[in-house]
Amino acid sequence: MRKLLNTLYVRTQGSYLRKEGETIVVEQESRKVLQLPIHTVGGIVAFGNVLCSPFLLGFCTEKDISISFLTEFGRFLASVHGPVRGNVLLRRAQYRQADNEEITQKYATNFVAAKIANSRIVILRTLRDHKSKVNSVLLKNAATQLSQCLKQLEEISTTEETRGIEGAAAAAYFSIFNHLIIEQKGDFQFHERSRRPPLDEVNALLSFTYTLLAHDMRSALETVGLDPSVGFLHRDRPGRPGLALDLMEELRPVIADRLVLSLINRRQLDKKDFRRAENGAITMSDDARKTLLAEYQNRKQTEIYHPYIKESIPIGLLFFVQANLLARCIRGDIEGYPPFFWR
Template sequence: MSLLYLTQQGAKLQKNQNRLVLTLPESASIHIPVQEVEQVMVFGNVQLTTQALTTLLLRQVPVMFLSQTGSYRGHLWRDRHDHRAQAAQFARLRDPAFQLALAREIVVGKAWNSKQLLLKLNRRRNLATVDTAIARIDREIETVNHLDPSPDSLPDIIPNILEQLRGYEGAIAAHYFPAFGQLILPPEFTLTERNRRPPRDPVNAMLSFGYTLLCNNVLSLLILEGLNPYLGNLHRSDRNEAQLAFDLMEEWRSPIVDVLVIALLNQQIFKLHYFSPPQPNGGIYLNEQGRRRFLQAFERRIMTPVHHPDAREPVPYRRAIQLQIRRYKRSLLENIPYETFRRVT
């Protein structure tokens, strides 16, 4: 099974019998067996015929729509509800103890994986500033782990507690990204802070694009498992966004995207000519050549085998994400505490 990335502007996806036919400007058509497609990502000005969309809907293949630069626009899928699990999702929104435990585990799991990546990358460099960042992340993790308000007061203060946790998440990121930037070897690529909407330098452009791809993978797997992707735990707001996808992607940012970005840079696979000049909004983005190279590398990364506690043998990262989503379902239905995926050095 594979993801179909449609990036070439002016392309058209049609259906012919049991195949999808991708027509590219000034190129031969590409025939794709429908049964081999598990998700479609559409970037920018790409047409999908009604027949192609109907086929994808009937086969419950999610279609994600993004701008040409990779900003999320929306998605299309056929409803696939697990009514028991979704009922539990709504019930858990009124369970402050569950919300706190889940949100805290998300923050700690993300921080742990970020710290482990810094430890691995700094073995040879041995930078004191990176060691300092690691120590600060450890202190933040300890603080979050000891955040344990009285059960009686929890129903009244849960919004403030969740806001505190998001604050700790931000503090950890403020330690992590400058240290991550110091471990990038090519001098033409620098990272001093995380910025987005728009990304204002090439490294942030790569991170933003990678996180968008990761989020859409998590979103499609949530749909596959019949969960409501809008009911988050750590990320909760009145905006109509896939808050649960934001929650469950956190633990994968470092092992999948950050590892990929720093490998592409330090192995000098990516050069400055893969990026657009600064746009009127100040943003810098991957250009078409850069997006294609990044998509190829991302797909290789997310299909890299990894050990997961719920599998006997190594499984691709994409499968590991699905196993984590199933852990989340068990936490909803069976009151089993959710445990994030923890990277080992």
């Protein structure tokens, strides 16, 4: 089993990262503020004006450590990683299968089925834990709609139909997402999903957390030798990690959505942690991003039971387990891709 390592998030503007021996050094205003052994780091995410020395970039690629560069507010810019890992035959098989509509539809359906099922569990757990504080009728109706979407998946035959059902399920889920917010309802209102830019505090949290998921999923796919750009559910688009987005679908409700709801409902963030830009976009304060990143790292350490491998693992290893299962399926070692169903 792969060891779960920490991700280094660098948020302070003007920071400079460099190599020193077998360590990563973070400097601010020419002053060393952090030094970490390379073997304790699983990835680096740099926000905004953060520079890396060429020697550190080369060092990280040799050690199979991905570096992602984001804007200060969390929009993905670029990533740096080493030479392609894994057997070239695996990627060739991936490309052939991505061009086969019948195979593509099967993968896409599995991704979407797990996403819908896990979204339904998020709703049902809220009903169970906060029954007296929520509109039970609305949440039960939404859960029923998601169950119907799952049944519809059993009857479709094309990837386009799968995408249509995924869209309908997402609409049903997000239509009641505001009702999953139990505390601070006056300050945190969610009406619909808005991405570029996020137009409310909840969307700002979701978008930022989804970016973190994309980094971790992309790194996991590269580790097992798959091409994160060539997906099955998401169409090919230059610069878009389609396969990483595919595998993210089943993990969004479990990791990202529940994290965002927890931060709000536990009052770890409040209205003053956000500000509105002139274009209407909502952005988080530095302290808010720091809190989210810390809780995201903590959440990755939490144990969760995986029904397919039949053991409990840290949530942070889900990325690598699912990437490895997909690679095994593409190679023909197992029959059918087993997505992660939350229990």
